[in-house]
Amino acid sequence: MTSEEKFKKVISHAKEYGFVFQSSEIYDGLSAVYDYGQNGTELKNNIKNYWWKAIVQLNENIVGLDSSILMHPTVWKASGHIDAFNDPLIDNKDSKKRYRADILIEDYISKIETKIQKEIFKAEKKFGNQFDRDQFLNTNSRVIQYQSKIKSIHSDFSKALENEDLISLKKIIEDLEIACPISGSKNWTEIKQFNLMFGTKLGASSESAMDLYLRPETAQGIFVNFLNVQKTSRLKIPFGIAQIGKAFRNEIVARQFIFRMREFEQMEMQFFIKPGTQKDWYNKWKEDRMKWHLSLGLGQENYRFHDHEKLAHYADAACDIEFNFPFGFKELEGIHSRTDFDLSNHEKFSSKKLKYFDSQKNESFIPYVLETSIGVDRMFLAVFSNSLCNEKLENGSSRIVLKLPAILAPCKVAILPLLKKDGLPEIAKNLLEKLKTEYSVSYDEKDAIGRRYRRQDALGTPYCITIDHQSKEDSTYTLRERDSMSQERLSEDEILKKIESKLSIKSWM
Numbered sequence: 415m416t417s418e419e420k421f422k423k424v425i426s427h428a429k430e431y432g433f434v435f436q437s438s439e440i441y442d443g444l445s446a447v448y449d450y451g452q453n454g455t456e457l458k459n460n461i462k463n464y465w466w467k468a469i470v471q472l473n474e475n476i477v478g479l480d481s482s483i484l485m486h487p488t489v490w491k492a493s494g495h496i497d498a499f500n501d502p503l504i505d506n507k508d509s510k511k512r513y514r515a516d517i518l519i520e521d522y523i524s525k526i527e528t529k530i531q532k533e534i535f536k537a538e539k540k541f542g543n544q545f546d547r548d549q550f551l552n553t554n555s556r557v558i559q560y561q562s563k564i565k566s567i568h569s570d571f572s573k574a575l576e577n578e579d580l581i582s583l584k585k586i587i588e589d590l591e592i593a594c595p596i597s598g599s600k601n602w603t604e605i606k607q608f609n610l611m612f613g614t615k616l617g618a619s620s621e622s623a624m625d626l627y628l629r630p631e632t633a634q635g636i637f638v639n640f641l642n643v644q645k646t647s648r649l650k651i652p653f654g655i656a657q658i659g660k661a662f663r664n665e666i667v668a669r670q671f672i673f674r675m676r677e678f679e680q681m682e683m684q685f686f687i688k689p690g691t692q693k694d695w696y697n698k699w700k701e702d703r704m705k706w707h708l709s710l711g712l713g714q715e716n717y718r719f720h721d722h723e724k725l726a727h728y729a730d731a732a733c734d735i736e737f738n739f740p741f742g743f744k745e746l747e748g749i750h751s752r753t754d755f756d757l758s759n760h761e762k763f764s765s766k767k768l769k770y771f772d773s774q775k776n777e778s779f780i781p782y783v784l785e786t787s788i789g790v791d792r793m794f795l796a797v798f799s800n801s802l803c804n805e806k807l808e809n810g811s812s813r814i815v816l817k818l819p820a821i822l823a824p825c826k827v828a829i830l831p832l833l834k835k836d837g838l839p840e841i842a843k844n845l846l847e848k849l850k851t852e853y854s855v856s857y858d859e860k861d862a863i864g865r866r867y868r869r870q871d872a873l874g875t876p877y878c879i880t881i882d883h884q885s886k887e888d889s890t891y892t893l894r895e896r897d898s899m900s901q902e903r904l905s906e907d908e909i910l911k912k913i914e915s916k917l918s919i920k921s922w923m
C-alpha cells in the first residue's frame with residue numbers, strides 16, 4: 415500500500431468509527447476545520463490527560479492555567495505576532511494553488527532523505543548481519559551525493575529564511591526545479607508574506623468596535639499571567655505554567671487532515687528559569703519530552719529531533735520533535751528556548767513590572783523561558799495513524815485493528831454477553847456497573863461474538879470480557895486481549911487485577 419493510500423485509510427477509518435468528522439459536513443464542510451466524534455473525543459481527552467499528568471501532576475513545580483482566547487490587542491504587538499507571524503506564500507500560476515515556499519523546499523529535502531533510506535534498506539537486505547550502517551553512510555557514493563545536496567540546500571535555505579530574503583527563497587525553488595504537485599508546472603509567482611492571525615471585533619457598534627485577534631498560540635496567556643500565578647502560588651524559580659487550549663491560524667496550506675488545521679488545540683508549558691541556565695534546561699526538556707513520547711510505545715524509529723533552520727524572533731535555541739506521519743517525518747512538538755523576549759516586551763508594552771524577586775539574593779530579574787509546545791490534534795494523528803493496521807491472520811483472513819496504546823484507548827473494556835438470553839445480559843450488566851466508575855466501558859450484545867470482537871478491534875478497545883453459560887456456574891469470564899487475540903478464562907478478581915496493572919498510569923510513565 416502506498417503512503418497516500420494508507421493516509422486515505424486513516425481518514426476514512428476515523429470517520430467510519432466516529433473519531434473525526436469534517437466540520438459542517440452537511441454544508442459541504444469548512445476547509446481545515448474538523449469535529450471529533452464520540453470516540454475521537456475520548457481519545458483526545460485521554461491524550462490531554464496523559465500530557466497533563468506528566469507535566470503538571472508529576473512535577474511539583476509546574477501548575478496549570480486556563481486563560482482566555484480573546485486577549486488585549488497589544489498582547490500581539492508585544493509578542494511580535496502582528497509584525498512577524500508570517501508564512502512565505504507562493505502561487506502556482508497554472509494550478510492556481512497556493513503553497514508555503516518553505517514547505518515546498520522542506521518536502522524536496524524529505525524526498526532526498528527518503529532516497530537515502532531506500533539505499534540503506536537495500537544494503538541492509540543485501541548484507542544482512544554484516545551490514546554496518548555508519549560505514550555505509552560514510553562510503554556509499556550515491557548516499558554521499560544525496561547528503562551533500564541536502565547540506566547545500568539547508569545552507570542556502572537557512573540563510574534565506576534568516577534574512578527574510580524572499581527573492582533568494584524563490585531562487586532555491588527555481589534552482590531545484592520544484593514543480594507544483596497538482597499541475598506539474600514550474601510557473602511560480604513571487605513569494606509574499608502572509609499574516610496567519612484571525613481578526614475579529616469586540617463591541618456593539620462598528621465605530622466603537624475594537625479589533626481583536628483569536629489567539630494563534632496559548633503561550634501569551636501564560637506570559638501575561640506569569641506574576642499572578644507566581645505570587646499566588648508562591649512558587650520559586652525554576653517553575654512552570656502549563657495550559658491546554660484552542661489556537662487559531664489562518665493556514666495557507668491546509669491539506670493534511672488534522673495535521674494542519676485552522677482551529678486546533680495546543681498543550682503548552684512555559685518553564686521560567688534563571689538567565690544563563692537556559693542551555694541545561696533546554697537539554698533537560700528535550701530529553702523529558704522525548705521520554706514521554708517513547709513511553710507510549712509507538713516505536714523509537716518514528717521520532718527524531720530536527721533543529722530549526724531559522725530561529726524565531728524570540729528564540730536562542732529551538733528544535734522540533736518530528737514524527738513519522740503517513741506523509742513522512744513532520745513536526746509534532748516544538749521545544750524553544752525563548753530567552754526573556756516575551757516577558758521583557760510585555761513589561762515594555764504594558765508599562766507594568768514583570769520581574770521576579772529572588773528573596774534570598776535580594777535581587778529582581780526577568781526570567782528566561784523554556785517552552786514545550788505540542789498540538790493535541792497532531793498527537794492524535796500520530797497515535798491514530800501509527801496504530802491502524804490491516805493484520806493478516808494465521809487462518810488466511812485479515813482484520814482491521816487499531817492498536818492504540820491501551821492507556822489512550824477511548825474504551826478500555828467491552829463487556830459482551832455471548833447470548834442475549836439465559837441470564838447472561840444480567841451478569842454482564844452487573845460487571846459493567848462495577849467497572850464503569852473506574853474505566854470507560856462499553857456493552858454490546860448485538861451480532862455473533864466474532865463480529866463483536868472485530869468491531870472492538872477497529873475501535874481500539876484493548877480488552878473484551880465475554881460472559882457465557884459457564885460464567886453462571888463458576889463466575890469466570892473470558893478475557894480477550896486485542897493485540898495478541900489471546901483468550902483466558904479468569905475469575906472476576908483476576909480480570910480486575912490484570913486490567914488494573916495494564917491500565918495504571920504507573921506502568922506507562
Ligand code: ATP
Binds near residue numbers: 631663665678747791
Ligand atoms: P508548522 O511549522 O508545522 O506550521 P509551527 O512551527 O508553526 O508548525 P508552533 O508554532 O511551534 O508550530 O506550534 C506548536 C505546535 O502546535 C506544533 O508543534 C504543532 O503540533 C501544533 N500546531 C501548530 N500549527 C498547527 C496547525 N495549524 N494545526 C494543528 N496543529 C498545529
